[in-house]
Amino acid sequence: MDDLKEVHEECGVFGIFQHQDAAQLCYYGLHALQHRGQEGAGILVSHQDHLSLHKGEGLVTEVFNPDKINNLHGIHAIGHVRYSTAGGGGIMNVQPLLFRTMNGDMGICHNGNIVNADVLRLELESQGSIFSSSSDTEILGHLIKRQKGHMIDRICVSLDQLDGAFAFLILLEDCLYAVRDRYGLRPLAIGQLPNGSYVFASETCALDIVGAQFIRDIEPGEIVRVKNNQLLSRIYTQKTIHDQICAMEYVYFSRPDSTIDGINVHTTRKNAGKQLYYESPVDADIVIGVPDSSISAAIGYAEASHIPYEMGLIKNKYVGRTFIQPTQELRNQGVRMKLSAVASIVKDKKVIMIDDSIVRGTTSKRIVSLLKEAGAKEVHVRIASPAIKYPCFYGVDTSTLKELISHQMNVSQLCQYIGADSLAFISEEGLKRSIHFKKEYTCDLCMACFNKQYVTPLYNNEFEHD
Structure with a gap:
């Protein structure tokens, strides 16, 4: 899977x-x-x-x-x-x-x-x-x-x-x-x-x-x-x-206790969670984060909204890599091995689920389904990065347009696909503001996967549609 x-x-x-x-x-x-x-x-x-x-x-x-x-x-x-x-x-x-x-x-x-x-x-x-x-x-x-x-x-x-x-x-x-x-x-x-x-x-x-x-x-x-x-x-x-550090280093790749170019990763993610609330508030009972890299953003959203943060999803850290299973039922079982919804926390609750990104959409769809099966009344998804619409040629495994669901669907269509009650992404300016919270930090960010503004020529690397 x-x-x-x-x-x-x-x-x-x-x-x-x-x-x-x-x-x-x-x-x-x-x-x-x-x-x-x-x-x-x-x-x-x-x-x-x-x-x-x-x-x-x-x-x-x-x-x-x-x-x-x-x-x-x-x-x-x-x-x-x-x-x-x-x-x-x-x-x-x-x-x-x-x-x-x-x-x-x-x-x-x-x-x-x-x-x-x-x-x-x-x-x-x-x-x-x-x-x-x-x-x-x-x-x-x-x-x-x-x-x-x-x-x-x-x-x-x-x-x-x-x-x-x-x-x-x-x-x-x-x-x-x-x-x-x-x-x-x-x-x-x-x-x-x-x-x-x-x-x-x-x-x-x-x-x-x-x-x-x-x-x-x-x-x-x-x-x-x-x-x-x-x-x-x-x-x-x-x-x-x-000086154009990859924005995804702060969003997802790096550990929260790392400092990159003078900026602590946990702090930027927490700031992004707060910015998400300012841009896309929603009335709900609890805020949860998808483990592990989304926890910081979820804490930030909860602080800004004054909605309680809860551990509604638990990741099993001892599950190794699994093979592709031949049926959808077995694939879904593989998700449950890696991630569990805490029914006693999410049951009958309006849940705000914070995640760092949506790439192919399959994981988000499965997690929303897990939460609703556990009894969540509503699941509102908030993403602490802009929509990833374009391939990265700088060392990330998103090299084709067909892999990127935000290139294929608008936000409304994607919301329906993953089964969420609402969906919103942080804006590019909001993410920049989250990372550039120090006045002395003047570095730019590579956001090519969001806006197609590549830092380098692409040479023989071409957009693959099929």
Whole structure:
């Protein structure tokens, strides 16, 4: 069956430099980033003049056990959790990717999507490159190998050929590079442990879990090198740099305890819930949130409306991934395994159900049905993001128009389809106001999935209707 939540982000990265327990700390960091990808995980370590890799398909706890971690000897490490979008699944696409060359080993892991990947791959193959995976991450490795000069210059020249959304970690025997795309679409933070070791992570929650103090975010278009435990920073591109973080990082992808570009995620979601009430109030008895990423917005809606917040939906955190079932009845049973309506709370109540997004509509329809079967008198759905009408080409698995129900239906039609008594989305301006609540925060947001205003050219990526 479909996963409970409908949107998936591609992955998360974690790196640590100069620590005797590098692999163990990398494991903890990846565990904190597990929400960003559940299909595969890997850790690459550097020990003297050799890189060692272990990776596999599944959750972090399924891929690694104490013996595997203890066998990863090294003082530097990078790690990755993956949800496949570009390139598809399979063990060959699980990262980090390891390149063994005559000039030494190199490991790369990547969060995001390179929109000109097909153009670059065709060019590289015409020049004799042979790819061992279908992941766009491998393109950077081939580009670097074709350059000359100092490694940082080779990496910078290669990065400047890439377009799209990405955060890269690149590990050599004696140094680690961390990179963010020129638009700042994907987050990447720097932290430091009490012993002075530097740590890099897609989200600050992973810094917290290993006891690292947040230093700063890597800037758009910036490459940071750590060698001999000293940081070197430079801008790798002369092309126009925009700071346009993906709005969905705040809406859904990131953990609520993470801070992205100086903004706490829980606070933005709570603000969005309040804004939802101001824009779309409704008379009801209780407010509930769809676990887990909608809880903050539901609390905000309840505070603004003075309608009690209740735990009307409970998520079973111990249900693993399930297979597609052959009948609708069994598919619905799969939903009940993952999510339960609390009948004693929702029975005979007018319920406001807060969710973060509607993509394909199937999950929302099933949850509304669960609530009504549990005795809810009315179910009013409020969504803490604008309607998702257009595909994302920057690392989210919404690549076709046919997947997006808000592209096919207007709000009234969608309300009827999911069986709700009313339906409303937050406005684009309302979402911006929720995120830009700090006056000093001047970054723009990528909202292409709402308004079709893409940050980059789309190259060979086209809208697929069928």
